[in-house]
Amino acid sequence: xxxxxxxxxxxxxxxxxxxxxxxxxxxxxxxxxxxxxxxxxxxxxxxxxxxxxxxxxxxxxxxxxxxxxxxxxxxxxxxxxxxxxxxxxxxxxxxxxxxxxxxxxxxxxxxxxxxxxxxxxxxxxxxxxxxxxxxxxxxxxxxxxxxxxxxxxxxxxxxxxxxxxxxxxxxxxxxxxxxxxxxxxxxxxxxxxxxxxxxxxxxxxxxxxxxxxxxxxx
Amino acid sequence: xxxxxxxxxxxxxxxxxxxxxxxxxxxxxxxxxxxxxxxxxxxxxxxxxxxxxxxxxxxxxxxxxxxxxxxxxxxxxxxxxxxxxxxxxxxxxxxxxxxxxxxxxxxxxxxxxxxxxxxxxxxxxxxxxxxxxxxxxxxxxxxxxxxxxxxxxxxxxxxxxxxxxxxxxxxxxxxxxxxxxxxxxxxxxxxxxxxxxxxxxxxxxxxxxxxxxxxxxxxxxxxxxxxxxxxxxxxxxxxxxxxxxxxxxxxxxxxxxxxxxxxxxxxxxxxxxxxxxxxxxxxxxxxxxxxxx
Numbered sequence: 001x002x003x004x005x006x007x008x009x010x011x012x013x014x015x016x017x018x019x020x021x022x023x024x025x026x027x028x029x030x031x032x033x034x035x036x037x038x039x040x041x042x043x044x045x046x047x048x049x050x051x052x053x054x055x056x057x058x059x060x061x062x063x064x065x066x067x068x069x070x071x072x073x074x075x076x077x078x079x080x081x082x083x084x085x086x087x088x089x090x091x092x093x094x095x096x097x098x099x100x101x102x103x104x105x106x107x108x109x110x111x112x113x114x115x116x117x118x119x120x121x122x123x124x125x126x127x128x129x130x131x132x133x134x135x136x137x138x139x140x141x142x143x144x145x146x147x148x149x150x151x152x153x154x155x156x157x158x159x160x161x162x163x164x165x166x167x168x169x170x171x172x173x174x175x176x177x178x179x180x181x182x183x184x185x186x187x188x189x190x191x192x193x194x195x196x197x198x199x200x201x202x203x204x205x206x207x208x209x210x211x212x213x214x215x216x217x218x
Numbered sequence: 219x220x221x222x223x224x225x226x227x228x229x230x231x232x233x234x235x236x237x238x239x240x241x242x243x244x245x246x247x248x249x250x251x252x253x254x255x256x257x258x259x260x261x262x263x264x265x266x267x268x269x270x271x272x273x274x275x276x277x278x279x280x281x282x283x284x285x286x287x288x289x290x291x292x293x294x295x296x297x298x299x300x301x302x303x304x305x306x307x308x309x310x311x312x313x314x315x316x317x318x319x320x321x322x323x324x325x326x327x328x329x330x331x332x333x334x335x336x337x338x339x340x341x342x343x344x345x346x347x348x349x350x351x352x353x354x355x356x357x358x359x360x361x362x363x364x365x366x367x368x369x370x371x372x373x374x375x376x377x378x379x380x381x382x383x384x385x386x387x388x389x390x391x392x393x394x395x396x397x398x399x400x401x402x403x404x405x406x407x408x409x410x411x412x413x414x415x416x417x418x419x420x421x422x423x424x425x426x427x428x429x430x431x432x433x434x435x436x437x438x439x440x441x442x443x444x445x446x447x448x449x450x451x452x453x454x455x456x457x458x459x460x461x462x463x464x465x466x467x468x469x470x471x472x473x474x475x476x477x478x479x480x481x482x483x484x485x486x487x488x489x490x491x492x493x494x495x496x497x498x499x500x501x502x503x504x505x506x507x508x509x510x511x
Contacts, residue, residue, distance in 0.1 A: 003320065003323040003324075007309075007320065066310075067308075067310050067311070068305075068307040069307075069309065071305075071307040072307040072308055072309065074273055075271070075273075075296070075301050075303065075307075076296065076321060076324045076325075077292075077293045077294070077295075077296035077297040077324050077325060078293070078324055079292070079293055
């Protein structure tokens with residue numbers, strides 16, 4: 001599986017690394033102004049950028065489709081399950097790189113747990129949700145093929161990347177929900193439960209994706 | 219041949235698509251032989267080959283490839299089979315060397331020495347990107363990949379389609395050498411009957427999803443002949459069994475599939491010069507089977 005993961009790694013490594021590089025100015029801003037324990041500003045800006053991982057997924061699948069990667073792999077003694085696992089593993093690695101990078105950056109801003117824990121938790125939860133969404137999109141690819149389903153990844157990518165703005169304007173602001181109230185969720189045990197649920201969902205969706213790929217091969 | 223173990227066996231295999239059905243085909247290939255699967259375009263050759271490689275799932279019937287059911291043991295089957303498809307797929311932006319290295323990781327018996335020597339023999343540059351390879355080079359490279367893990371069986375789907383005569387001949391000679399010298403079994407599908415004629419020991423004709431004829435090639439060519447005859451030189455019982463009947467300057471002609479049975483009755487006509495017997499090739503047999511009378 002490592003050989004396959006290595007083959008699939010290019011976009012899944014490139015995107016999160018580029019994201020972290022582009023996120024650094026924000027990191028420096030928070031560092032200079034000093035962290036506000038009641039604000040998640042740094043995390044709030046960094047976390048939604050994780051949706052760019054869907055871009056890595058789209059780029060990877062487009063390259064595979066162009067190169068007839070699935071057709072090539074099919075003639076080799078590789079179980080389709082291994083292909084799916086390798087792709088899901090790389091997706092996980094991409095999200096993990098970004099999340100870990102963000103958490104390290106938060107620690108550089110402040111090691112105060114009041115700031116560090118909710119900020120990190122915020123990005124972790126975002127990462128876990130991103131994995132579930134990506135897994136659902138993979139189900140679509142394995143069921144319909146990239147040539148038919150690829151456009152939906154792009155649509156999801158754009159919609160989710162821009163979603164924080166309408167969420168703020170249309171949902172949070174009219175209800176008077178502030179950042180500090182959002183932070184409360186990330187101080188309690190709920191974010192751990194939510195993340196665990198998402199990761200379990202991701203694992204189950206991977207199993208389902210294996211089934212879909214087998215069906216498609218049939 | 220009957221006592222030889224079968225390296226490949228299909229029994230009553232069915233697969234249906236919209237407008238096409240593989241209709242209960244049965245086939246067997248004894249170890250060490252080359253089987254040519256002949257049929258017109260759309261007859262079901264590629265579907266049959268893909269079923270052997272578990273790239274298409276059969277709906278019913280039994281399939282054994284190297285003693286295993288590919289549906290249940292796809293990975294093990296692919297490990298023991300060298301496959302060359304109609305189209306050659308590689309990661310185009312990767313080099314020949316990278317591709318060989320990548321592929322090698324998935325085979326239990328990969329032999330780097332064989333792979334390297336085949337690349338040298340085929341004059342394939344290791345540093346070239348696979349998208350830069352010509353059609354002929356891609357086929358040679360695929361063949362190098364297919365042969366480098368000591369396969370017991372080679373499954374080739376139209377391997378020579380689109381190749382120039384020099385490379386075509388080279389590929390066929392290599393397959394023949396592998397079969398004769400190393401006892402490898404080969405199943406090769408083609409609508410180019412010359413290729414099959416050149417290397418196959420056994421032939422199977424697949425027409426409209428059905429195996430209509432299987433035989434040893436030499437036996438087939440001894441049974442099938444074209445008979446030219448002057449009017450009245452052949453009895454109506456024989457004339458009625460001829461296919462592809464034509465009238466021409468010499469008289470009439472037709473193709474028979476029972477030459478060995480009727481040959482004695484033709485001797486007198488041949489001596490008198492009113493009957494001539496001519497060999498047919500696999501093309502003639504295929505056309506007779508497809509078009510009949």
